[in-house]
Amino acid sequence: MGAVAHVLAASPVPARSQMGSSLGFHIILACFGVAFAAVTLTAEWIGIRRGDAAALLLARRWSKVMAVLVAVGAVSGTVLSYEMGLLWPGLMGRFGAAIGLPFSLEGIFFFLEAIFVGVYLYGWRRLPAWAHWWSGVPIVVAGVLGAVSVVAANSWMNSPAGYTLSHGKLTSVDPVSVFFNAATPYEATHMVLAAYMVTGFLVAGVYAVGLLRGRRDRYHRLGFAIPFTWGGIAAPLQVMMGDVIARFVASNQPVKFAAMEYVARTSREVPEWLGGVLINGHVYLGASIPAFDSILVGFSPHTRVVGWDSVPAAQRPPLVSLIHLSFDLMVGIGFFLLALAAWQAWWWWFHRQLLVTAWFLVPAALSGVAAVAAMEAGWVVTEVGRQPWIVYHVLLVGNAVTPASGVPVTLGVILALYAVLTVVSIGVPMIMSRRWRRETPAEEDAEQVPYGPAPARASAAGPPGPPAAPRASSGGPEAP
Amino acid sequence: MSPSPEAIAVAAILFVVIAAYALFGGADFGGGMWDLLAGRTERGAAPRELIDEAITPVWEANHVWLVFILVLLWTAFPPAFAAIMTALFVPLSLSLLGIVLRGVGFAFRHTAQRLRMQQLTGATFAAASLITPFFMGTVVGAVVTGQVPVHPAGNLLAAWTSPTAILTGFLFVAACAYVSAVFLVLEARQRGHQDLAGYFSRRATAAGVLTGALAGGTLAELSVSAPRVFDRLTGIALPLVAISIAAGIAVLGMLWLRWYHPLGLRATAAIAVAAVVFGWGLAQYPYLFPTSLSLAAGSAPTASLVAELVVAGLAVLLVAPGFALLYFLQQRRLLTAADTDADLRQAAQLGHALPGPAAAAPAPGRTRMATALVLAILAIRAIRDALSSRRRR
Numbered sequence: 001m002g003a004v005a006h007v008l009a010a011s012p013v014p015a016r017s018q019m020g021s022s023l024g025f026h027i028i029l030a031c032f033g034v035a036f037a038a039v040t041l042t043a044e045w046i047g048i049r050r051g052d053a054a055a056l057l058l059a060r061r062w063s064k065v066m067a068v069l070v071a072v073g074a075v076s077g078t079v080l081s082y083e084m085g086l087l088w089p090g091l092m093g094r095f096g097a098a099i100g101l102p103f104s105l106e107g108i109f110f111f112l113e114a115i116f117v118g119v120y121l122y123g124w125r126r127l128p129a130w131a132h133w134w135s136g137v138p139i140v141v142a143g144v145l146g147a148v149s150v151v152a153a154n155s156w157m158n159s160p161a162g163y164t165l166s167h168g169k170l171t172s173v174d175p176v177s178v179f180f181n182a183a184t185p186y187e188a189t190h191m192v193l194a195a196y197m198v199t200g201f202l203v204a205g206v207y208a209v210g211l212l213r214g215r216r217d218r219y220h221r222l223g224f225a226i227p228f229t230w231g232g233i234a235a236p237l238q239v240m241m242g243d244v245i246a247r248f249v250a251s252n253q254p255v256k257f258a259a260m261e262y263v264a265r266t267s268r269e270v271p272e273w274l275g276g277v278l279i280n281g282h283v284y285l286g287a288s289i290p291a292f293d294s295i296l297v298g299f300s301p302h303t304r305v306v307g308w309d310s311v312p313a314a315q316r317p318p319l320v321s322l323i324h325l326s327f328d329l330m331v332g333i334g335f336f337l338l339a340l341a342a343w344q345a346w347w348w349w350f351h352r353q354l355l356v357t358a359w360f361l362v363p364a365a366l367s368g369v370a371a372v373a374a375m376e377a378g379w380v381v382t383e384v385g386r387q388p389w390i391v392y393h394v395l396l397v398g399n400a401v402t403p404a405s406g407v408p409v410t411l412g413v414i415l416a417l418y419a420v421l422t423v424v425s426i427g428v429p430m431i432m433s434r435r436w437r438r439e440t441p442a443e444e445d446a447e448q449v450p451y452g453p454a455p456a457r458a459s460a461a462g463p464p465g466p467p468a469a470p471r472a473s474s475g476g477p478e479a480p
Numbered sequence: 481m482s483p484s485p486e487a488i489a490v491a492a493i494l495f496v497v498i499a500a501y502a503l504f505g506g507a508d509f510g511g512g513m514w515d516l517l518a519g520r521t522e523r524g525a526a527p528r529e530l531i532d533e534a535i536t537p538v539w540e541a542n543h544v545w546l547v548f549i550l551v552l553l554w555t556a557f558p559p560a561f562a563a564i565m566t567a568l569f570v571p572l573s574l575s576l577l578g579i580v581l582r583g584v585g586f587a588f589r590h591t592a593q594r595l596r597m598q599q600l601t602g603a604t605f606a607a608a609s610l611i612t613p614f615f616m617g618t619v620v621g622a623v624v625t626g627q628v629p630v631h632p633a634g635n636l637l638a639a640w641t642s643p644t645a646i647l648t649g650f651l652f653v654a655a656c657a658y659v660s661a662v663f664l665v666l667e668a669r670q671r672g673h674q675d676l677a678g679y680f681s682r683r684a685t686a687a688g689v690l691t692g693a694l695a696g697g698t699l700a701e702l703s704v705s706a707p708r709v710f711d712r713l714t715g716i717a718l719p720l721v722a723i724s725i726a727a728g729i730a731v732l733g734m735l736w737l738r739w740y741h742p743l744g745l746r747a748t749a750a751i752a753v754a755a756v757v758f759g760w761g762l763a764q765y766p767y768l769f770p771t772s773l774s775l776a777a778g779s780a781p782t783a784s785l786v787a788e789l790v791v792a793g794l795a796v797l798l799v800a801p802g803f804a805l806l807y808f809l810q811q812r813r814l815l816t817a818a819d820t821d822a823d824l825r826q827a828a829q830l831g832h833a834l835p836g837p838a839a840a841a842p843a844p845g846r847t848r849m850a851t852a853l854v855l856a857i858l859a860i861r862a863i864r865d866a867l868s869s870r871r872r873r
Binding site: 071075077078079081082083084086089092093094095096097098100101103104105107108110111112114115118119122123138170171172173174175180230257266278349402404405406410413415417421424428478 | 490500543544546547548550551552554555556559561562563564565566567569570572573577579580581583584586588633634635663701702753781782783784788789791794795798799802803805806809
């Protein structure tokens, strides 16, 4: 037991697992932070424009769910900030001056997002309809810019730029080049589109279940159609972007690309493997399309594709099968979601109707889970594919990991806590929706959400005053 | 080598943010502690409700300050950040545990009302409010006493379990309880709960006296464990320490005289806390870790420091209008509890839309088919052109 603990403490595997699970959890909530406001504002737009009560009700309820998810996301985001230092002091100590810059910008956008989520939640009743709608717009903008900032930090790890080292010490930094490193435009677009797909398909999935159960009223149709449209618009863009990004990875991080596509030796006419497990240099249970990988990389079967034999074994990523299968899963789900969106688009184009056949609704109900799986698989490809480097070709993970013992313990605690947080972030909206369906309007009004306005009973006690303080910041509990 | 002006500027901003976190985050944590100490369910109902109302709207903001502290530290002073995070792995992990548990308790407690889990989630929230400031205090204590090596080989138990560090932990807890109780007095009065104002006034006085005693004890300890910091605290930083003590006594006097002036009481309590934070900063200058890591040796390249200053400026530029808007809307009483969704529910369930322009009628099938064909042909041509042009290259 002691020996096992020693091995665990000595290797970066527990730290990597902890970072991976924290990121994998946070990223789902982050998607809602980035994209849910746009979905909600669309519903509100329809509601105001057409005087549609169902759309307005959807928007109001979605804003409450948004509050819960932003609350949990704030916590899991704080965990990540801590973990940057707790797990990777070797990275932050050496390169904090560079990689910290995008994070600082993200702080501003998060602040803005927090302020306007507050205005949006508090403003439902008294603000004029369009003023309230506009108060949500900064959430959409800040969400996207915040995502770009954070992803820029990750891109920098894949494609470090804008710094000079002398004797292993960072001596100068060019903040603009750090932020706009070669990978930023690709990764950031990919992630923002992914956020819209995850949010769109997950929310649509909830209402697809309602439609399947026979709740075919306008409320459920709109609740399905609005988020599904967002996801459906993002899906084809994502598939196109994915193709472009794969070529960028092939040129920028060829070893990662080799692992994604099972390219052992640098050669021409490289086959494209679909599925398959790599064992001792052989691919089992996979189908290969001759020369297709070369065609995808360079539009010609004679394109030379770099294999992982180009670097010594110690610099190749581990778990090649995991990387390849995750990549295939992501691409496969991307096409599945594209097909689903195209089917509905076709039907809408010719019939101006929502598809309500179970053949469509069952996959649509699962589309959100699929989108999450695709996004997680994509992060596995990016992160595991970069191994053994934490900063590509600059710093090894093994040199960045904390020498502190105790990471296996925190890993266990984090996993347990995230199980609870998962229950919260799924359970709370579920409880809310059950209440929305069964209970009287009065009870719905009495419900509280984090950051939400206090219920009526609170103001009944004292003179009707403004809420204690605007949520975000400089007023503490003591209002300015 | 003396530190660059940029490094000093960023360090000053860092201490402003720390003071903000001590004040707003501290009040937040303190609220959780008073929730914990409010007694049995029936007896503690009224104070708990007040605490809940006061904390709910501002809960997340306090995380933003903490995140800013972390980001500033790792961008502007990376070696210090890495060393602190390594040597003080244990107390930092425990403070993080507190933050997560608070979040879980907070997010769930409102929804849990009908699940009879409210007590459990409430207790989680309250207990976590105690854990986080205590361990953050031990971290600060370890840094001040110079117990954090520049290149730690692992986590150091001794660094944060010294008498000074433990005392600092208790000092943080007491200070949070004190700040929070002062603010809650005003929150209670604002809502017209005179009895609760008295309730929190008594607690603020007790916590204030305790905080003062602990601060004195910590200072005495520092004279042994960190003589240089002690010398500066009683030397160049003495005015700040004196201001803090004076403000602390003034708050106690105001509470004693029941002179609950909303701005005056808040500002005085804030000064008491902020002055001591700035005093700490001044006492450590010019060291990040007294006396092993100087500000000059531990700061990032100038461009990063300037970038942080720009970011700080941007934060003020972008966030200030946001707050101005919030304040304006709040003053006009436009931000208020939603009355009811009943009208919308009714309209939505009856299924008739309010009058408005109807949805556009679908175009005739043939037109749509033709448009689709044209679009498809255009798309195919575009792709073919793109491919052929690349092949030529």
